[in-house]
Amino acid sequence: MTLSDFHKQFPDEKSCVDYFKAQRLSTDLTCKSCSFKDFTFRNSKLRFYCKNCNKSFSLKSGTVMEHSNLSFMSWLFCIKYMTFTKKSVSALEMQRLLGFKRYEPVWFMMHKLRIVMGKRDALYELKGNIEIDEGFFERIDESSLDSKNEYNKEDDSSQKRGRGSQRQSKVLVMTESKKVKNKSEKNKHKPDRSVGYIKMIVMDDLKANSINKAVNENVDQHTEVLSDGYKGYAKLKEIIATHLVLVEPNKSKSAKQFPWVNRVISNSKKMLIGIHHNVINEKYIQNYFNEFCYKFNRRYFGNLLFDRLVVAAITNTWD
Ligand SMILES: [Zn+2]
Structure with a gap:
């Protein structure tokens, strides 16, 4: 359609x-x-x-x-x-x-x-194998652009861009990500993992208790979660079946081990800066991730997406 x-x-x-x-x-x-x-x-x-x-x-x-x-x-x-x-x-x-x-x-x-x-999307719990990582998203705080307006004029960036104060939002990114067995020659440039559903949760902080709460609410407990060695993930094993920690100091090698969280973070950053110029009120930033994840999770729906x-x-x- x-x-x-x-x-x-x-x-x-x-x-x-x-x-x-x-x-x-x-x-x-x-x-x-x-x-x-x-x-x-x-x-x-x-x-x-x-x-x-x-x-x-x-x-x-x-x-x-x-x-x-x-x-x-x-x-x-x-x-x-x-x-x-x-x-x-x-x-x-x-x-x-x-x-x-x-x-x-x-x-x-x-x-x-x-x-x-x-x-x-909140009705769905992530299952299977999951990559988890945290993303830091720059935004220009709208309240310092025009404090009288309740709404966020995110598009009116031409005149106002850069006037607001730079802030950062912390986002927990989780992707269902299965290892691809017997990858064909044709797909050799593709990631070693295939992706299912994804979630992005805006966090007040990235302390272990906060991360556990977000994971508990969004992930099935019988999963295997793969993370880096960040201390905020230290308590994951208390709430999920398996927690694998990969410590890889080399950035490009580490990106290969976490292909989908990395892609999701970089593509959603492109969306925020390209369409919304990062002029986004903290109160509403979760909504943009909702849209990004909803559409990603239904990327094969085609025309059905409208009715859904x-x-x-x-x-x-x-x-
Ligand atoms: Zn009646």
């Missing part, structure tokens, strides 16, 4: 409403008052009415769109574009594509979708 296919499928707001309605009805839609599961829908009000008790609720309620005044088409277009591009999209670019006068609603919409992506994100966005109760 391309963007022109999008406009064919969704030529107007009504087609978007119909699609949303159908998607919501395909989930386990239940009346909060009486638990009945059968509804009528009024197009004029965009509300569902319970066939048993007649209580009603809006098409948006309980979804990521709750409290949003943006059209259904704007949301679907944004979901389409965010899943369509391999790379990330800036809110400024999305604002241009949507033809909006205001930047903030677009920025909020995109962050809400990134939170949905994070919630979805829509379903995630309407079933994740928004709070």
Whole structure:
């Protein structure tokens, strides 16, 4: 599906409403008052009415769109574009594509979708063999750019770039990474390990107790975790089946032993600087990693990704 296919499928707001309605009805839609599961829908009000008790609720309620005044088409277009591009999209670019006068609603919409992506991936625990490493991400603290604005104008870097203070975020990176057996001649330039799911967790600190807490929440305990000799990993053996420590002082050799965490760190750094110019508020940086990991973890989904994100966005109760 391309963007022109999008406009064919969704030529107007009504087609978007119909699609949303159908998607919501395909989930386990239940009346909060009486638990009945059968509804009528009024197009004029965009509300569902319970066939048993007649209580009603809006098409948006309980979804990521709750409290949003943006059209259904704007949301679907944004979901389409965010899943369509391999790379990330800036809110400024999305604002241009949507033809909006205001930047903030677009920025909020995109962050809400990134939170949905994070919630979805949080349901999955990493399994098997896992590489773990810590990454340090430079960012320009937005609060020193414009303290009046609650939101982060991450794209407006042309004038403001460099004015904010340089900060660093610490990120724990974990990748499912299996040793490739009998690598063919054709693939000899590829890493010795193949990758599965990945996770990136923004950390307040990299002390052993904090790392253990993050690993405990995100990794199955029957795994084999591979790390370098950093002291923050010293207590991993208390919570997982096997902890292997590889101490390799030579940087390029060490990169080969941890091919996927290294790739994930360097590609996500490229995403942050290339699309968002590193002007990112600490409060929101996890969201960008959510998007990076969500798309990486579904890299073979192709066109299915759009529907998947829509379903995630309407079933994740928004709070
Ligand atoms: Zn009811």
